[in-house]
Amino acid sequence: MATPSFPTRRRWLRQASLGAAAVAGMRSLPLRAAGAAVRAQRVHGDVWFVQGEAELGSAANRNFISNAGFVVTDQGVVVIDALGSPALAQELIEQVRSVTRQPIRHVIVTHYHADHIYGLQAFKAIGATVMAHRGALAYLNSDTARQRLAASRVELFPWIDERTELVHADRWLDGDTLLALGGERLHILHMGPAHAVEDLVVRVEHAGVLFAGDLVFRGRIPFVGQADSAQWVASLDRLMALRPRWLVPGHGPVSADAQADLQLTRDYLQHLHATMAQAAENLEPFDAAYAKADWSRFEHLPLFRAANRMNAYNTYLRLEQLGAGAAAAKP
Ligand SMILES: [Zn+2]
Numbered sequence: 001m002a003t004p005s006f007p008t009r010r011r012w013l014r015q016a017s018l019g020a021a022a023v024a025g026m027r028s029l030p031l032r033a034a035g036a037a038v039r040a041q042r043v044h045g046d047v048w049f050v051q052g053e054a055e056l057g058s059a060a061n062r063n064f065i066s067n068a069g070f071v072v073t074d075q076g077v078v079v080i081d082a083l084g085s086p087a088l089a090q091e092l093i094e095q096v097r098s099v100t101r102q103p104i105r106h107v108i109v110t111h112y113h114a115d116h117i118y119g120l121q122a123f124k125a126i127g128a129t130v131m132a133h134r135g136a137l138a139y140l141n142s143d144t145a146r147q148r149l150a151a152s153r154v155e156l157f158p159w160i161d162e163r164t165e166l167v168h169a170d171r172w173l174d175g176d177t178l179l180a181l182g183g184e185r186l187h188i189l190h191m192g193p194a195h196a197v198e199d200l201v202v203r204v205e206h207a208g209v210l211f212a213g214d215l216v217f218r219g220r221i222p223f224v225g226q227a228d229s230a231q232w233v234a235s236l237d238r239l240m241a242l243r244p245r246w247l248v249p250g251h252g253p254v255s256a257d258a259q260a261d262l263q264l265t266r267d268y269l270q271h272l273h274a275t276m277a278q279a280a281e282n283l284e285p286f287d288a289a290y291a292k293a294d295w296s297r298f299e300h301l302p303l304f305r306a307a308n309r310m311n312a313y314n315t316y317l318r319l320e321q322l323g324a325g326a327a328a329a330k331p
Contacts, residue, residue: 035061038083038091040099041254046072046184047207048099049248050083050092054220054302057084057115062159063152064088066115069211069248070096071204073182076105079128080202080211081250082119085159089119093126104128106179108188109169110213110250111196112136112145114152118160120167131177132169133190135198140166173200191215191239194232195222195250203242210244210258216265218252220302224311226318229273236266268298272315280319289316 040048049069057063063084070079070092077096082089096104107123109132110116120130139145145166152160179186185205192199195214202211214223215235240262247258255261279289290312298304 035064038064038088038095040070040095043069043207043209043246043248043254045207047204047209047246048072048095049211049254050095051253052083052115052251054252056303056306057152057156059156059159062088063115063118063156066214066251067248068092068116068119069202069209070104071184071186071207072096072100072102073184074102075182077102078179078181078186079104079107079123080248081110081116081213082107082123084115085118085156086122086164087159089122092119093122105181106131108132108179108186108200108202109136109198110200110202110211111192111198112139113196113214114148116214116250117167118152118164121165124167129171130167130169131171131173131179131188133192133198133200134172134174135190135192136169136196137172138197140168189238191235192231193228194235195225195227199235201239203244208245209248210239210242210246211248212239212250212262214250215239216247216249216261218249218255218261220251221298221304221307221311222265222268223307224269224272224314226314228318229269229315233266233269233273236262236269271297272311273319276312276315277319280316286313286316 036053038050040050043049047069049067051067052065053061055061055065057065066081066084068079068081068083070077077100083092093104104123104126105128107120107128107130109130112132124130149166153162153164173188175190177188179188187203187205189201189203191201199213199215201213201215240259244258247255247261275293279286290309295308298308
């Protein structure tokens with residue numbers, strides 16, 4: 001695969017505005033890099049993360065809606081997730097370089113959703129080894145993934161464009177894997193299928209930090225999509241048993257009270273499942289079931305309006321297709 005070069009931010013923006021001129025009149029485009037800066041925050045010791053916005057991906061926020069992290073050791077740096085565009089990944093690389101001169105050796109992909117992987121090619125370009133779970137291959141080779149990228153090239157232009165590629169892992173993992181580097185031990189644990197088939201979490205043993213990927217959303221409603229909410233709940237139970245001191249979610253701020261945050265995501269998924277299972281079992285129409293469900297515990301959370309109804313609908317459809325017996329099984 002060709003390794004594209006990465007322009008400086010200024011050149012990137014100039015190219016972006018040339019692109020804008022080419023499609024002038026078709027749509028309005030951002031004239032500047034709006035939204036939050038990619039800024040490294042220390043989680044604990046040599047473990048850092050950057051926090052995306054609690055928004056849906058857009059050209060205005062450069063698709064900076066997810067978190068990424070990195071662990072610095074004296075034998076190199078391990079990055080967890082690649083952010084939602086090559087330009088953001090380049091900013092993340094600059095943030096790594098602002099805290100260490102160690103090279104970036106590995107990138108661990110928690111799952112292959114667009115907001116976590118469109119930056120991967122920037123890491124490939126500097127020679128990092130991309131690691132992910134083999135379960136992602138079916139999606140990566142699907143029309144859905146190609147269509148999603150094609151749509152993103154329009155919706156997220158200029159941050160996602162014709163040069164943005166779907167990057168495969170260099171090392172496909174089959175199960176739990178230990179990455180020992182410079183005295184630190186990273187336990188890469190397969191938790192899928194939960195949010196996605198290929199879900200990985202990374203437990204940084206000595207630092208006591210858990211990168212939970214999208215098994216945990218903090219401060220916003222999760223994106224459930226086609227996920228199996230019952231399996232997801234079981235995976236959250238496994239994470240709770242790890243008792244991390246610090247938890248970095250896939251979205252939202254770092255948590256020093258991991259158990260409470262794991263519990264909130266768990267409660268939401270269980271409520272979603274229970275409500276929609278009952279509706280599917282009773283052959284109740286979705287609209288009526290949704291209207292009468294009690295969402296009061298969650299409706300104050302950001303993205304409730306954008307995500308909750310879709311989450312409920314996807315869950316309802318999935319349970320209805322599974323049949324009443326499966327729907328009745330509690331997560
Ligand atoms: Zn995500």
